[in-house]
Every structure is written in C-alpha cells, then in structure tokens.
Amino acid sequence: MLTRVVLALCCVAAALADTPANCLYEDVRGTWTFSETERTGDHTINCDELGPIAHTKTFTLSFPNVAKDELNNEGTWTMIYNQGFEVNINERSYFAFSYYEGDMDSAVSYCDRTFNGWSRDKTVRNWSCYTAQKHNTTTPRMTHNLKKASSTQLYKNDHKMIEEINASQSSWWAKAYPQHERYTVEEMIKRAGGHRFSLPKPAPATQEQKDRVRLLPENFDWRDVDGVDFVSDVGDQAACGSCYIFASMGMLEARVRIATRNQRQDVFSPQDVLSCSVLSQGCDGGFPYLIAGRYAQEQGVVAEECNPYTAKDEECDTDMSCSRTYVSEYEYVGGYYGACNEELMMLALVETGPLTVAFEVYDDFHGYSGGIYHHTDSGNGFNPLEVVNHAVLLVGYGVEAETGEKFWSVKNSWGGSWGEEGYFRIRRGTDECGMESAAFGATIIP
Ligand SMILES: *[C@@H]1O[C@H](CO)[C@@H](O)[C@H](O)[C@H]1NC(C)=O
Ligand SMILES: *[C@@H]1O[C@H](CO)[C@@H](O)[C@H](O)[C@H]1NC(C)=O
Ligand SMILES: *[C@@H]1O[C@H](CO)[C@@H](O)[C@H](O)[C@H]1NC(C)=O
Numbered sequence: 001m002l003t004r005v006v007l008a009l010c011c012v013a014a015a016l017a018d019t020p021a022n023c024l025y026e027d028v029r030g031t032w033t034f035s036e037t038e039r040t041g042d043h044t045i046n047c048d049e050l051g052p053i054a055h056t057k058t059f060t061l062s063f064p065n066v067a068k069d070e071l072n073n074e075g076t077w078t079m080i081y082n083q084g085f086e087v088n089i090n091e092r093s094y095f096a097f098s099y100y101e102g103d104m105d106s107a108v109s110y111c112d113r114t115f116n117g118w119s120r121d122k123t124v125r126n127w128s129c130y131t132a133q134k135h136n137t138t139t140p141r142m143t144h145n146l147k148k149a150s151s152t153q154l155y156k157n158d159h160k161m162i163e164e165i166n167a168s169q170s171s172w173w174a175k176a177y178p179q180h181e182r183y184t185v186e187e188m189i190k191r192a193g194g195h196r197f198s199l200p201k202p203a204p205a206t207q208e209q210k211d212r213v214r215l216l217p218e219n220f221d222w223r224d225v226d227g228v229d230f231v232s233d234v235g236d237q238a239a240c241g242s243c244y245i246f247a248s249m250g251m252l253e254a255r256v257r258i259a260t261r262n263q264r265q266d267v268f269s270p271q272d273v274l275s276c277s278v279l280s281q282g283c284d285g286g287f288p289y290l291i292a293g294r295y296a297q298e299q300g301v302v303a304e305e306c307n308p309y310t311a312k313d314e315e316c317d318t319d320m321s322c323s324r325t326y327v328s329e330y331e332y333v334g335g336y337y338g339a340c341n342e343e344l345m346m347l348a349l350v351e352t353g354p355l356t357v358a359f360e361v362y363d364d365f366h367g368y369s370g371g372i373y374h375h376t377d378s379g380n381g382f383n384p385l386e387v388v389n390h391a392v393l394l395v396g397y398g399v400e401a402e403t404g405e406k407f408w409s410v411k412n413s414w415g416g417s418w419g420e421e422g423y424f425r426i427r428r429g430t431d432e433c434g435m436e437s438a439a440f441g442a443t444i445i446p
Contacts, residue, residue, distance in 0.1 A: 019281060020107035020143050022082045023098040025338065027111035027138045031060045034087075034094065036119055036130040043298055047116040047129035054128075059087055065336035078336035080289050081438075084114065094119045095279070095294060096132060105144070112138040118278075124298050151185035162367045164378035171405060171427075172371030177418065180366060183239055190241035190283065191414065192361040193390035199358060199434035202341040203334060209343040216346055221396030221409055222254055222354050230257040231354065231395050232267060234422030236415035238311035240283035244391040245270040246413035247356040248292035251393055252301060252444055254354040256325065259446040266325065269318070271307040276316035283313050288356035288391055289337075292442045293330030300324025330442035337438060342429050345439045346397055354395045356440045357410065359426070359433040361390045370420050372400060372407045374427045394439060397428055408435060 036055040058070045059077075067075040067089045075089025084097040096117020100109045112134035120127040157176035165174040180188065205213075222230045232253035235246045249268040256264045274282050277299070279290040295301075306322035333340045333348045333355060349355055362375050396409035406428040416422040426432050 019083050019097055019100065020102060020104050021084070021098040021100040021109045021111075022107075022141055022143050023079075023084075023109055023111035024082060025079055027141075028079060028085050028098075028134075029061055029063065031058060031135045032132045033058055033135070034119075034130050034132045037128045039119075039121075039126050039128045041127035041129070043120075043124065043127060045118065045127045045129065047118055050116055050129055050131060059089065061085070061087065064339065076336065078289075078332060080287050080337065083287065084117075086289075086294070091122045092119055093122065093294075094130060094132075095290070096130065102143075107143050109141045109143065110138075111141065112136070120298065153185055155180050155183050155185050155188045157181060157367065158363070161364065161378045165364055165367065165376055168376055168378055169374075170371075171403075172373045172425075173369055174364065174367035175369040176367065179415070179417070187239035188366070189388055190239065190285075191237060191243070192366070193241065193243055193285065193358075193388040199360065199389065199437040200338045200340075202431050202436040203339050203344075205341050205343040209341070209347070213343045213346055216350055219396075219398035220346075220350055221398070222258070222349075223395060223409075228262065230254050230262065231393075231411065232257070232265070234411060234416045235270070235309075235413045237270075237413045240274070240311040240313075241285045242270055242274055242283060242311070243413055244286045244288050244356075245273045245280070245291055247391040247393045247411075248273070248288045248296070249301065250411055250413075251288070251292050251354050251356050251442065252296060252325065252327070254393070254395070255352075255442070255444040256446055258353045259444055264446060267304045268301045268325070269304045269307045269309070271309045271314070272302050272316075272318045274312075275307065275314045276318055283311070288358075288440050289330070289332065292356060293327065293440065296325070296327040296442060297330065300326045326445050327442040328445050330440070333439040333441060340437055340439050342431075342436050345394065345436060348439065348441055349394060349397065352441050352443070354393050354411075356391055357394045357408075357435060358389050358391050358438045359435040361388050362433070365433075368419050368424055372405050372425045372427055374430075374432050389434075395423075 034057040035053045037051045038054040060068045061077045065076045067077040067087050077087045079085050086095040096114035098111050099113045100107050114132045116129050116131050119130045162174040237246050249270050256266050273280055273291055277295045279295050280286040302322040307318040333344045364376050364378050393411040395411050399406050407425040408428045409425055411423050
C-alpha cells in the first residue's frame with residue numbers, strides 16, 4: 001500500500017518537475033492565505049487534489065525570516081532558491097513549490113500562489129494538503145530557454161582551453177578526462193546541476209562571527225580529524241542530474257559517522273530519493289534543503305541496497321522493509337536562505353559536520369585536475385555547457401602553505417578519478433562562483 005501511494009506521488013512530481021519557477025524573495029515576502037485540508041493524513045498523503053478546506057490561516061512573512069499568524073504567534077520561513085518556500089509556525093511545517101505554467105523552454109511564474117503543498121506537524125505524524133495565495137498580487141514573470149543547449153552531441157574535451165588554463169595561472173591545473181566524452185553535452189549539463197539561476201550574495205559577517213572564527217583551527221578537514229576519517233567514499237552520479245542527492249546523502253553519511261564515532265558507516269540510497277520523493281525533480285535536479293532536510297525528516301533515507309543506483313528516473317520500488325534514518329532538524333547556514341557567509345560556514349562545518357553547498361559550474365571547471373580552483377576566462381568565451389548550479393559537499397577548509405591562498409575542500413560526485421581523488425579545492429573568502437551563498441546542514445538521528 002505504502003509503495004503504491006508513494007509511486008503515484010512520484011509520477012505527479014515528475015510531471016510538475018524540473019520546475020522553471022523563478023520567484024524572488026520580494027515576490028514571496030508579504031501576507032498570504034493558506035487554505036488547508038483536514039489534518040487527518042499520514043506521510044503517504046496524496047496532495048494532487050486538494051479536497052475540502054478545513055483551516056484557513058493568514059501568515060505574514062517578513063524580513064528576514066519572521067512568519068506571524070493572525071494572532072501574532074511567531075515562526076520562521078525561508079525561500080528554497082527561487083522555487084518555493086517553507087513556513088514553520090504553530091508546531092507545523094508547510095512547504096509548496098511556487099506556481100508556474102509552461103516548461104523549461106518557456107514558462108510564466110505566478111509567484112503570488114503555490115502549487116498544492118504538504119503540511120504536517122513537527123512530529124511528522126499529522127498531515128494535510130494546502131495551497132497558498134498572496135494578498136497582494138505579483139506581476140507574472142516570464143522565463144525562456146532555461147535549457148538552451150540540450151544537445152545530444154557527444155561532449156568533446158577542449159584541449160586548447162585546458163592548455164590556456166595551465167598557461168594563464170598557477171593556482172590550479174586542468175587536464176582532459178576521456179570519460180567525459182562518453183556523455184552528451186546535455187548529460188554533461190545535468191551532471192553539473194542542470195538548473196540555472198543566480199545565487200544570493202553572502203551576508204556580511206558580524207564582529208561576533210569573526211571573533212568566533214579566530215578560535216577555529218587554520219586547517220580543518222573531516223577526512224582527517226586527528227587521523228580519523230568521517231567521510232564516505234566519492235560517488236558517481238553518471239548521466240543523471242542528481243548532484244543534489246549525492247551531496248545530501250554524503251552529508252547524512254558523514255554525519256552518521258560523526259555522531260556514532262564511525263560505529264555506523266551507512267551508505268544511503270540516492271535512487272530512493274530519485275524514484276520516490278515528491279520533493280525532488282529526479283534526474284532534472286532538486287535541492288538539498290528538500291532532500292537531506294525535509295525528505296529525510298519526513299520519510300527518512302534507506303541503505304543503498306534497498307534501492308541500488310541506476311541513474312534513471314524510475315518507479316519507486318524501494319524495499320519498504322528496510323529501516324530508515326531520519327533527521328531531527330535542518331537549516332540553511334545562518335538560519336534561512338540568504339543568510340550564509342564564509343565565517344558561518346566555517347563555524348557550522350567544524351561544529352556540526354560537512355555541509356551541502358551550491359556553486360556555479362563554468363566550462364573550465366570540468367577539466368579541473370588539482371590545485372585551488374577559481375574561474376578563469378579560458379576557452380575563447382565559447383561555453384557549450386553554459387553556467388549551471390551544482391550541489392556538492394563541503395568537508396574542510398585551509399590555507400595553502402606556500403602561497404597563503406585560502407581554500408575550501410569539497411567532495412564532488414563525478415567519481416574518484418576526477419580532480420583530487422574525487423575532491424576539489426576552491427578559493428575561499430571571495431564567494432568564488434557563489435560558493436559562500438547557500439550552505440545547508442541537517443542534524444541526523446543516529
Ligand atoms: C491531527 O491533529 C488535529 C489537531 O490539530 C487532530 O484533531 C487530529 O485528530 C490529528 N490527526 C491525526 C491523524 O493524528
Ligand atoms: C499591498 O497592497 C496594498 C494596497 O494596494 C498596499 O498599501 C501595501 O503597501 C501592499 N503591501 C506590500 C507588502 O506590498
Ligand atoms: C596541465 O598541467 C597539469 C599539471 O601540471 C598536467 O598534468 C597536464 O597534462 C597539463 N595539461 C596541458 C594540456 O597542458
């Protein structure tokens with residue numbers, strides 16, 4: 001029964017999926033009416049059809065992350081990129097994707113309303129469906145060609161660009177990866193994130209944050225904390241846009257290891273999320289906040305064997321007898337989307353464990369083979385892969401001994417033979433490619 005319901009949800013999500021919505025903070029900030037059905041469902045609830053409305057709530061969402069109801073009870077809210085928003089108030093949590101019509105070629109976002117979303121209490125037992133309508137209307141926003149270069153031609157390494165990268169600077173170096181030529185240009189775009197939207201600017205650091213950072217070690221890495229490694233092996237997402245799931249599972253795997261001092265060394269199933277979550281757009285992308293956060297809190301994650309990775313959007317056939325691992329809390333670093341910065345990332349990394357991060361992948365990044373990456377203008381300005389947002393796992397930071405260059409250490413999901421054994425380092429402190437804009441962490445229940 002459970003399987004069948006989840007399956008039905010999965011296919012609807014695939015239809016709504018790939019969301020081309022482009023809703024901004026200012027569109028969502030304001031007063032909303034939430035129309036909610038009876039609170040009689042459980043975690044298998046199907047919100048395709050809304051059903052009779054039993055509760056009508058008025059929530060005012062204001063700067064920076066304060067939500068209030070009509071009685072002035074306070075809660076919090078956050079954007080999830082430009083795709084939707086979550087409200088946590090009165091012991092309930094609400095999430096819905098922002099409404100749009102159209103597809104990745106051409107869409108109109110109506111940011112003053114949502115698709116049907118999911119509401120449940122904090123204990124995740126008592127579920128309902130809802131839809132939200134903003135009191136003040138927003139101007140519909142058009143988007144075009146979100147997936148311009150959907151070329152089915154095979155990707156070719158750009159040897160000239162690789163030489164240029166090596167010649168133009170000495171911070172990092174590139175090489176040609178023969179395995180990339182197995183993929184089409186479209187698949188390479190998916191591997192790099194698939195979605196394309198601008199990331200927020202980091203929030204300015206306060207004096208208190210700077211003072212706390214001064215007490216941290218100069219170099220830190222969860223792969224080597226006094227000789228102990230808490231990070232699981234590097235995965236390979238293959239031709240599927242599942243980076244956000246690999247980053248999410250990598251964070252949960254590391255955090256289980258940290259919480260149990262390596263007594264548990266789980267490897268979680270990305271395919272379970274890919275096939276079974278209504279909060280994911282499958283191989284077309286998604287968001288760690290909704291996966292390592294909301295999905296892991298609501299449905300839990302399972303071991304890889306319970307649904308082995310196929311790198312394809314498939315029907316949900318997770319072995320439902322498998323035990324599930326949950327998270328208790330989750331939040332963007334800083335408390336909401338838009339509050340992140342270098343200092344808070346360093347503190348959260350050391351104090352709580354690896355974090356998912358997003359950054360912009362430019363063409364030059366694919367050939368990265370070592371060193372401290374920063375975006376170069378190499379490659380004739382020709383960029384067949386366009387700029388996309390890629391989710392990865394932050395595991396450490398440091399300062400290069402010879403040059404004094406500050407860096408982040410990051411786990412990618414392009415296999416262990418890419419970069420520095422599957423990892424890369426990237427410039428720190430300058431929001432390189434948006435790296436310091438949207439880090440995210442969840443608290444595991446081991
Ligand atoms: C959910 O909570 C409401 C009160 O908010 C209660 O009336 C209802 O019985 C609960 N439903 C379930 C399934 O626990
Ligand atoms: C909403 O609209 C009303 C009336 O047009 C206006 O006075 C108010 O400032 C608007 N509120 C916001 C948050 O834009
Ligand atoms: C670039 O430099 C790296 C490291 O020195 C080297 O392995 C690679 O072969 C070089 N590639 C080219 C095309 O110069």
